[in-house]
Amino acid sequence: MFKIQTLNNISVNGLERLPRDRFEIASEMAKPDAILVRSADMHKLDIPTSVKAIGRAGAGTNNIPIAAMSKRGVPVFNAPGANANAVKELVLSAMLLTARNIPAALDFVKKLDGDDKAMHEAVEAGKKKFVGFELPSRTLGVIGLGAIGVKVANAALELGMEVWGYDPAMTVQNAWQLNSGVRQALSVDDLLSKSQFVSLHVPLLDATRGLINADRIKLMKKQAVVLNFARAPIVDEQAVIEALDAGRMHAYACDFPSTALQGHPRVLATPHLGASTSEAEDNCAVMVADQIREFLELGTIRNSVNFPEAQLPMLPGATRLCIVNQNVPNMVGQISTALAKRGLNIADLLNKSRGDLAYTIVDVDGGDTGEAAQEIEAIPGVLATRVIAGR
Numbered sequence: 189m190f191k192i193q194t195l196n197n198i199s200v201n202g203l204e205r206l207p208r209d210r211f212e213i214a215s216e217m218a219k220p221d222a223i224l225v226r227s228a229d230m231h232k233l234d235i236p237t238s239v240k241a242i243g244r245a246g247a248g249t250n251n252i253p254i255a256a257m258s259k260r261g262v263p264v265f266n267a268p269g270a271n272a273n274a275v276k277e278l279v280l281s282a283m284l285l286t287a288r289n290i291p292a293a294l295d296f297v298k299k300l301d302g303d304d305k306a307m308h309e310a311v312e313a314g315k316k317k318f319v320g321f322e323l324p325s326r327t328l329g330v331i332g333l334g335a336i337g338v339k340v341a342n343a344a345l346e347l348g349m350e351v352w353g354y355d356p357a358m359t360v361q362n363a364w365q366l367n368s369g370v371r372q373a374l375s376v377d378d379l380l381s382k383s384q385f386v387s388l389h390v391p392l393l394d395a396t397r398g399l400i401n402a403d404r405i406k407l408m409k410k411q412a413v414v415l416n417f418a419r420a421p422i423v424d425e426q427a428v429i430e431a432l433d434a435g436r437m438h439a440y441a442c443d444f445p446s447t448a449l450q451g452h453p454r455v456l457a458t459p460h461l462g463a464s465t466s467e468a469e470d471n472c473a474v475m476v477a478d479q480i481r482e483f484l485e486l487g488t489i490r491n492s493v494n495f496p497e498a499q500l501p502m503l504p505g506a507t508r509l510c511i512v513n514q515n516v517p518n519m520v521g522q523i524s525t526a527l528a529k530r531g532l533n534i535a536d537l538l539n540k541s542r543g544d545l546a547y548t549i550v551d552v553d554g555g556d557t558g559e560a561a562q563e564i565e566a567i568p569g570v571l572a573t574r575v576i577a578g579r
């Protein structure tokens with residue numbers, strides 16, 4: 189029986205992928221084998237040594253101590269693309285709402301009083317304050333052309349906008365999805381100088397913290413709108429507030445309310461709603477629950493942010509050893525020697541690496557692998573070892 193601890197509400201459709209005869213699931217438990225999480229901050233959490241995997245039911249993993257988990261040989265999984273459509277739709281709404289000054293207009297309507305005649309007169313006299321603009325021929329710059337950025341860029345083209353994108357590390361898979369009408373900016377600064385709307389779809393990293401700052405806002409077209417549905421610290425809030433107050437920026441739309449932004453008439457802030465649709469919650473939970481189940485039961489690695497992909501069909505009757513080690517020479521040699529010394533035959537083997545980590549799956553014909561696994565675990569550079577009994 190595997191024990192799965194949930195740190196946030198995870199969609200029932202996802203949890204159902206973990207059959208209760210093989211998986212115990214609870215929000216509080218001792219010695220969990222795996223943790224399922226959404227946005228809970230795990231950096232200050234004492235993560236038990238029993239944890240063999242962490243599944244993030246979402247895209248961003250900045251709430252998880254990935255480097256520390258890598259040192260422990262623990263894979264962290266996420267759900268790439270599973271909530272991308274939900275975020276795209278929220279970004280499109282924010283673009284339309286800010287272009288038409290809807291937040292301020294709604295506020296104006298809420299404050300109307302008097303009888304119908306008085307209201308009608310106030311509406312007709314007041315509406316000139318909310319004259320907006322249309323999207324066709326306006327320019328959108330998308331920073332980060334991953335699962336979300338590509339969808340936002342393609343949808344904006346469909347709305348008739350001119351779209352520029354910037355991503356120095358775009359994957360081939362995402363490049364295949366991007367409409368060829370999206371133009372390539374040469375740098376963040378190049379993109380900003382062309383854009384009236386700027387939408388951010390990068391992860392929070394040292395390199396992206398404060399990506400939009402006072403100097404960069406000056407490069408943007410006058411009356412620009414910044415859309416931040418990625419992470420709060422990617423934008424320097426104070427710089428944005430100053431630009432809004434100076435009438436340099438038209439609006440700031442973001443998914444991350446803060447005391448500094450609170451109540452600002454040109455800020456549209458949603459309460460971290462990007463992934464909050466039933467479809468996205470289901471997609472993320474199902475994807476990550478499947479990945480955690482396959483890892484615990486078979487050692488398979490799919491969509492990990494710190495481990496290489498590793499999929500090896502398990503041979504009937506074989507015993508499987510899964511070994512995480514530092515990516516240094518002679519590890520596979522030492523592993524096979526430990527098995528050979530005990531007369532254990534390797535029926536199949538997969539060895540993959542990513543950065544400083546390597547992961548090996550070895551299927552051994554029958555036999556008792558207990559002693560060999562102990563010897564492997566003691567090899568310098570081995571970070572974690574697991575034995576999965578054959579079926």
Ligand SMILES: NC(=O)c1ccc[n+]([C@@H]2O[C@H](COP(=O)([O-])OP(=O)(O)OC[C@H]3O[C@@H](n4cnc5c(N)ncnc54)[C@H](O)[C@@H]3O)[C@@H](O)[C@H]2O)c1
Nearest residue numbers: 247248332333334335336355357389390391417418462463
């Ligand atoms: N508001 C929400 O609820 C919500 C929901 C989903 C994702 N997000 C955030 O959005 C981010 C992006 O999500 P995604 O699913 O598109 O991720 P993704 O991994 O598919 O795409 C991220 C892209 O950013 C690019 N990138 C990285 N650093 C860059 C830089 N300095 N300049 C330009 N591009 C850079 C990468 O090459 C990648 O293509 C997540 O990391 C998360 O923080 C927020």
Ligand SMILES: O=C(O)CC[C@@H](O)C(=O)O
Nearest residue numbers: 226227246247248463464
């Ligand atoms: O789980 C959520 O609601 C937010 C998820 C989102 O921030 C993500 O990075 O996928």
